[in-house]
Structure formats: C-alpha cells, structure tokens
Amino acid sequence: MSESRQALLLNILEETGRGMPNEADHRLGACLPHAALKSVHVGSRRVINTLNYLCFSDRTVFVNFRHPRFPNGTLSLKAVPRSCKENRFECVWQDRGRVPEKLGDYEFMHVFINDGRGLIVLRPVIEHVDTSSIRMDLTEIRCCEILCRSQERFESVGIEAEFLQNGLSFRGRLIDFSVLSFRVILREEDCSFKHMNRQATGVLMLRDESRIIYSGECRILRESVERARGDFVFEPIQTSIRRFSSKNQRSQRTRLSPSPQIVFRHPLTKTTQILGVDDIAGSGLSVQESADRSLLMPGLMLSEVTLRFATGFTIQCRAQIVYRRCETDEHGETIARCGIAFVGMDSKDQAVLSSILHHAANEEVHACPTVDTDALWKFFFESGFVYPEKSAAILKEKERFKETCRKLYLESPEIARNFMYVHRGEILGHIAMVRFYENTWLFHHHAARGQFVRKAGLVVLSQIARYVNDFYNLPETRLDYVLCYFQPKNRFPMRVFAAFTERVGDLKRCSMDCFRVFTVPRQFERFGPGNDYVLERTTAADLAELQTYYEQESGGLTLRALDLTPDTMGEDDVSKMYERLGFLRVRHLFSLRRHGELKAVLMVCLSDVGLNMSNLTNCIHAFVLDPAGLSQEQFLNAVAPVTAHFRHDAVSVLLYPPHCAEDWGLQTEKFYNLWVMDTRCTVLFHVHMDALVNRRVMG
Numbered sequence: 001m002s003e004s005r006q007a008l009l010l011n012i013l014e015e016t017g018r019g020m021p022n023e024a025d026h027r028l029g030a031c032l033p034h035a036a037l038k039s040v041h042v043g044s045r046r047v048i049n050t051l052n053y054l055c056f057s058d059r060t061v062f063v064n065f066r067h068p069r070f071p072n073g074t075l076s077l078k079a080v081p082r083s084c085k086e087n088r089f090e091c092v093w094q095d096r097g098r099v100p101e102k103l104g105d106y107e108f109m110h111v112f113i114n115d116g117r118g119l120i121v122l123r124p125v126i127e128h129v130d131t132s133s134i135r136m137d138l139t140e141i142r143c144c145e146i147l148c149r150s151q152e153r154f155e156s157v158g159i160e161a162e163f164l165q166n167g168l169s170f171r172g173r174l175i176d177f178s179v180l181s182f183r184v185i186l187r188e189e190d191c192s193f194k195h196m197n198r199q200a201t202g203v204l205m206l207r208d209e210s211r212i213i214y215s216g217e218c219r220i221l222r223e224s225v226e227r228a229r230g231d232f233v234f235e236p237i238q239t240s241i242r243r244f245s246s247k248n249q250r251s252q253r254t255r256l257s258p259s260p261q262i263v264f265r266h267p268l269t270k271t272t273q274i275l276g277v278d279d280i281a282g283s284g285l286s287v288q289e290s291a292d293r294s295l296l297m298p299g300l301m302l303s304e305v306t307l308r309f310a311t312g313f314t315i316q317c318r319a320q321i322v323y324r325r326c327e328t329d330e331h332g333e334t335i336a337r338c339g340i341a342f343v344g345m346d347s348k349d350q351a352v353l354s355s356i357l358h359h360a361a362n363e364e365v366h367a368c369p370t371v372d373t374d375a376l377w378k379f380f381f382e383s384g385f386v387y388p389e390k391s392a393a394i395l396k397e398k399e400r401f402k403e404t405c406r407k408l409y410l411e412s413p414e415i416a417r418n419f420m421y422v423h424r425g426e427i428l429g430h431i432a433m434v435r436f437y438e439n440t441w442l443f444h445h446h447a448a449r450g451q452f453v454r455k456a457g458l459v460v461l462s463q464i465a466r467y468v469n470d471f472y473n474l475p476e477t478r479l480d481y482v483l484c485y486f487q488p489k490n491r492f493p494m495r496v497f498a499a500f501t502e503r504v505g506d507l508k509r510c511s512m513d514c515f516r517v518f519t520v521p522r523q524f525e526r527f528g529p530g531n532d533y534v535l536e537r538t539t540a541a542d543l544a545e546l547q548t549y550y551e552q553e554s555g556g557l558t559l560r561a562l563d564l565t566p567d568t569m570g571e572d573d574v575s576k577m578y579e580r581l582g583f584l585r586v587r588h589l590f591s592l593r594r595h596g597e598l599k600a601v602l603m604v605c606l607s608d609v610g611l612n613m614s615n616l617t618n619c620i621h622a623f624v625l626d627p628a629g630l631s632q633e634q635f636l637n638a639v640a641p642v643t644a645h646f647r648h649d650a651v652s653v654l655l656y657p658p659h660c661a662e663d664w665g666l667q668t669e670k671f672y673n674l675w676v677m678d679t680r681c682t683v684l685f686h687v688h689m690d691a692l693v694n695r696r697v698m699g
Contacts, residue, residue: 041562049118051089059252061081062079063104063110064077066106068102071387078093079096086139086141087138089138090136093134100131104129108121109502111125119146120146120597121143121145121146151292151293152292154176156176157270157271158270158393160207161174161206161209162574163203163218165197165202168189168593169191170196172333177229179296181233182206183232184232185230186229187230191322193225201237204216204217213303214267215299216298217236220233221233239324252466254279256277256309259277260280260309262307263304264305267303282350284470286338287338288379290336296336298323300612302319302320303404303552304316305317309356316345316349318344319341320340320343322341323339324337326458329492335378342474343474344475346476350476351414357470363417364669365459366420367417368417368418369418370409370412379427379430379449381450390614395646407583408434415434415436416432416434418430419670429459431445431447431460436439437563438571439481441477441483442482442484446460446484448460455693458689462692465684469682469685472680481561481677481679482676483676484615488671496688497512503688504681504684507556507557508557508678510554510557510675515557515675516666517668520639520640522651522652532595533634536593540569543568546564547559551625557584557676564589578579578607584606584607586605586606586607587603588603588606598626600625600630615652617655622653626654627660632665635660635664654672
C-alpha cells in the first residue's frame with residue numbers, strides 16, 4: 001500500500017472511532033476498491049512476535065502523528081525497529097531529513113505495520129520521542145488488523161520496470177506486487193505522463209539487470225503523479241499465456257509418489273521457494289499455492305529451478321509460469337493451481353526425467369536405461385535385427401562394434417537415446433535415436449521379438465514419439481526434425497511411416513524420398529572422373545542449386561534435415577560434440593562439375609563402426625542434379641576418390657533420384673526410403689502411434 005493511501009486510511013480511522021476501525025469499514029471500502037475488506041482484533045502475543053520479526057529482518061513500520069496546529073494535517077514517518085523486549089518497542093527514523101525539529105509537539109496517533117494483505121494498527125503508549133528515535137510501551141496496547149486485500153503483497157528487490165504504450169516508454173522500478181497487480185514507480189524522461197492513455201492497455205516489462213523476467217499486457221488501475229514521478233498500479237490482462245504452439249494432445253501428465261519438489265529463487269522477491277509438484281510431464285508440471293499468498297503469476301520467468309526427487313537426485317531447468325487458476329480442494333479450501341512450462345533443460349537431465357516418467361506410466365517401458373550389453377546383443381541377434389549378411393559384417397570388427405555399443409548404452413551420452421520394452425527381465429522391444437545432424441535425430445535400431453512382437457515394436461515406437469513430443473521445444477534438444485531409413489518391402493514401417501506421411505499430406509511437414517542403394521569397393525588409388533569432369537569442395541552456391549533442383553524433383557524435407565541447404569554451410573557443431581564425447585563424426589561435401597556446370601553433390605559421412613548397424617551414418621549420399629552426359633563409369637570414377645576416407649572395404653552409396661541407376665544400367669542391391677518429419681508435426685504422430693498401439697492391443 002502506498003504512503004498516500006495509508007495517509008487517506010489514517011484520516012478515515014481518525015474520523016471514525018479514534019483509530020479502531022470497526023465502524024469505519026464502509027469508509028474504508030470507498031478508500032480501497034476491489035479489496036476484501038475485513039477488520040479483526042489482534043492478540044498482543046502475535047503483535048510482539050511480529051515486531052520481533054521486523055527487528056530481525058530490518059523491515060519498517062509507519063508511525064503517524066497529528067499536526068499540532070492543523071487538526072486535519074497528518075505526518076507519517078517510516079521507522080526501522082531496533083528492539084522489542086519487556087514490553088518496550090524502540091525504532092529509529094529511516095529518513096531523519098523528514099523529521100520535524102519539534103516532533104514532540106505533534107500528537108501521536110498510530111503505528112501501521114504493513115503485512116502484505118493489509119495493515120496491523122497499533123496504539124501504544126509513547127514513552128519517549130525525539131528527532132532520532134521513538135520508544136513505546138506495549139503493556140496496555142490496543143491493536144487490530146485491517147484485511148484490505150484478497151491477495152498478499154510482497155516487496156520486490158532490485159527490479160527495473162518499463163511500461164510501453166503506443167510507442168511511448170516510461171522507465172522506473174517495481175516497488176511491490178501481488179499475483180493480481182504490480183505497483184511501479186515511473187519517471188518522466190523523454191515522454192510526459194500527459195501523453196499516457198489511461199483507458200488503453202500497454203506492456204509492462206520487468207528486468208533483473210538486463211534479463212527480462214516478466215512481460216505482459218496490463219491496464220492502469222490507479223496512479224498518483226507528482227511532477228516527473230508517478231506511482232502506478234498495473235493489472236495484468238491475461239490469466240494464462242501460450243508459451244508454445246497449441247497442441248491437440250498435451251504431454252502425458254503423471255502423479256509421482258512420493259511427489260517431487262521444485263526449489264527456486266523467486267525473481268522478484270529473491271526469496272527461496274519450495275513447492276510440492278502436483279503432476280508432471282516432460283513439458284512441464286503443476287504446483288499448488290495458498291490462494292491468498294500466491295507468488296506465481298502467468299508470464300513470470302524462473303531462471304534456475306531445481307526439481308528434487310525423494311531419492312535424492314535433482315534435475316535443473318529453466319521454466320515459465322503459464323497459467324494460474326483458483327480451485328477448491330478436497331477439504332473445501334481455495335487453492336491456486338499454477339502451471340509451469342519447461343523452457344530449458346540440459347540434455348542429460350531430459351534423459352533422466354524421461355526415464356522416470358516413462359517407467360511410471362508403464363513399468364515395462366524403460367527410457368535410456370542402464371542395460372546388460374550382452375543381453376542387448378542377444379536380443380539383436382534373436383530378433384533378426386542382425387540378419388546373416390549384417391552379422392558377417394559385424395563379426396569382422398566385433399570388438400569395435402561392442403565398444404561403440406558399450407559407450408552408447410552405458411555412458412548415456414547426450415547424442416543418444418534408447419527405449420526398451422522389457423517383460424520379466426527379457427528385452428522384447430527396442431528403438432534408439434541419435435543426433436547426427438545439427439537439428440536432426442535419426443530413429444534406428446528398431447526391433448522386437450517374442451509372442452507380442454508387433455505390440456512391443458509399436459510400444460517402443462510410441463514411447464520415442466512421446467519423448468519427441470515432450471522435449472522438441474527445448475533449445476538444448478536441437479530437435480527440429482526426425483528421420484529414419486527403411487526398405488519399402490518391410491510392411492511394418494510402411495504401415496507406420498508411409499501411412500503417416502499420406503495422412504499428413506504436406507511435404508513441408510512430413511516427406512519421404514526413395515534412394516537406390518549399392519556398394520562400391522574402397523579405392524586406394526585416387527583416380528578422378530577424368531575427361532571434362534572435376535571433383536571439388538562444395539560451395540554455398542552449389543547447395544542453393546541443389547535446393548532448387550530438389551524442390552522441383554521432390555519438395556520434401558530431406559535437404560533441410562541433412563544440413564544440405566545454403567544457410568547451414570559451415571556449421572559443424574555436431575562433429576565437435578562427438579569429439580568431446582569420445583565419438584567419431586565427420587562430414588565432407590564434394591561437387592562434381594563438367595565445364596563448370598554442377599552435375600552432382602556427394603555427402604560423405606563417417607562415424608564409429610556400430611553407431612548405426614546398417615552403415616547409414618557411414619556412407620555416401622549422392623544427389624545427381626543433371627545425369628545428361630554423365631555415364632555410369634564417370635559417376636563411379638567420381639565416387640572412387642572419396643572412398644579413401646572410409647576404413648571398411650565396401651562403401652554404401654545412397655543414390656538420388658533413384659531413376660539414375662536405371663538410366664545408367666547400374667545394378668543396385670536395394671532401395672531405402674528416407675522418411676523425415678518436422679517435429680512441429682509430432683503431436684499428430686503421437687496420436688497416430690497411440691491409435692496403432694490401441695488397435696494392436698484391442699486386436
């Protein structure tokens with residue numbers, strides 16, 4: 001409550017009942033609109049305890065006097081309590097410059113203690129008063145509390161404020177706040193308060209140093225302007241915000257037992273808050289507060305939140321309050337339920353949270369578990385995922401395959417995620433994903449076995465869809481696209497991925513391109529294409545030309561997902577991250593030209609053996625823009641020099657468009673469909689997967 005409003009209240013109290021407010025309630029209602037007005041008497045023990053707390057915390061009280069010559073004149077001085085013992089209460093004046101030299105001539109009236117929701121009004125006996133301090137006797141104290149707010153107000157600490165309206169900007173600082181309003185002192189600098197439209201709304205921004213911690217549309221409730229300084233009370237317009245695009249299906253909410261807690265430092269009061277979590281999902285959580293002491297308003301940013309579990313481990317994140325609504329709990333009490341969205345979380349903490357939530361929803365589902373790698377390899381072979389041809393390749397370098405598998409599954413690096421369906425200790429389903437491009441993750445290693453093979457395969461695929469749906473909005477995830485390769489002859493992925501692509505019907509949201517796949521021997525001699533053909537490093541202009549060709553040929557998402565667009569030229573943070581984690585990931589781009597004209601672009605990807613069992617992270621993607629004048633021999637001669645980058649003798653080549661192989665008469669072994677989905681479409685994919693799982697279970 002501002003000093004001017006306290007002075008008005010003081011006058012009303014004096015006019016009715018000499019300071020005791022019961023008969024003044026109707027006057028107070030006019031003084032304090034929108035208030036939940038109520039007057040109650042306060043016991044002396046509570047008053048003493050409150051005063052001792054004020055002494056301990058260096059807070060202030062208001063001491064009110066009547067002017068000696070002008071009965072209607074009042075003086076309200078701010079004082080800092082210094083001691084409260086043996087029914088003696090002593091304060092020193094905070095601003096001695098405001099204290100009159102003849103303060104002893106003034107008539108003492110009241111002491112106001114602002115407790116956030118209202119005022120405690122004290123009328124003690126004065127023992128001594130001078131220009132430096134005041135001492136009071138509390139033996140026969142008279143006191144009451146005026147509850148003039150439905151919401152408690154809290155003082156802010158060091159928060160800068162700015163109000164923007166119709167191109168005007170007013171700067172100042174936040175004084176105090178509740179979840180329903182902000183009290184701000186603004187200054188006239190480049191703009192005058194006369195230009196402010198009191199009937200229009202504006203945007204209030206609150207900053208802690210340079211960091212914005214709140215921004216929202218507000219209306220002006222009250223104001224008190226003196227010269228170039230204004231005391232304003234702003235009321236937020238919105239009771240909820242939309243942090244991300246709306247979803248048809250929210251992330252699955254889970255009530256954990258025992259419930260975790262969130263611990264954070266409130267950005268406005270700088271006090272530590274500890275709240276129990278009501279329910280939680282990968283995208284956020286909800287908490288409950290006392291409705292009249294609520295501190296969380298929609299739009300408020302929480303820069304450092306600790307999610308603390310009963311087992312003792314913690315998860316760190318950044319969050320934002322997205323809604324607050326009052327409800328009645330099972331005991332009939334009014335509570336405030338607040339929704340909190342995660343806006344930032346370390347990749348490893350995402351894996352931990354995902355593991356907890358997935359297992360809580362289904363005890364047979366495990367996200368990023370610590371596994372017995374021998375049991376996993378047994379599963380790969382028995383499920384048929386490692387078929388005889390693939391087995392022969394693995395056995396040649398089985399120790400390197402085992403080491404890669406160990407690092408991926410036991411060290412839980414931030415580049416990898418895996419999901420398992422385990423029944424009675426036996427792995428029945430598995431799928432993994434790896435971040436192999438800047439903002440793209442690859443679905444792979446999808447396999448299932450056992451009596452319910454289709455169910456297990458669908459369940460783990462549904463879980464990975466849930467993970468994407470939960471975390472794709474977080475910047476640390478770097479999850480703009482997901483992709484996977486599958487052979488068209490495999491019925492299961494055709495039912496899942498091809499059917500979903502058709503269902504979406506928008507190539508900029510979900511697309512599928514076909515590649516012809518063949519192998520070439522690793523060439524130790526570095527001969528080139530010969531004749532008029534030249535193999536050079538790819539430029540941004542080459543990628544722009546490739547993009548133009550691809551848009552005409554397909555119009556899908558493949559180039560964007562594979563970082564083959566001009567705006568991604570030169571980015572290679574993924575390779576640096578792999579190196580930091582002890583993994584290999586290298587990419588080279590080459591352009592094949594004839595007489596300066598671009599004929600093809602080759603993307604050479606190198607990685608650890610076993611990162612992908614089908615060598616799809618250890619291969620060459622060849623995009624042929626202009627096959628005219630380019631023979632099979634010339635193309636293979638162009639590929640030959642880049643095969644020297646590989647360790648294994650047979651190098652896989654994925655050729656696009658696939659009809660080039662037919663035009664050249666090139667014998668190819670198989671086809672691969674490359675499926676890409678923009679993660680903004682992940683909600684629909686999640687619904688698609690749930691429908692398939694439910695259909696399989698019901699069937």
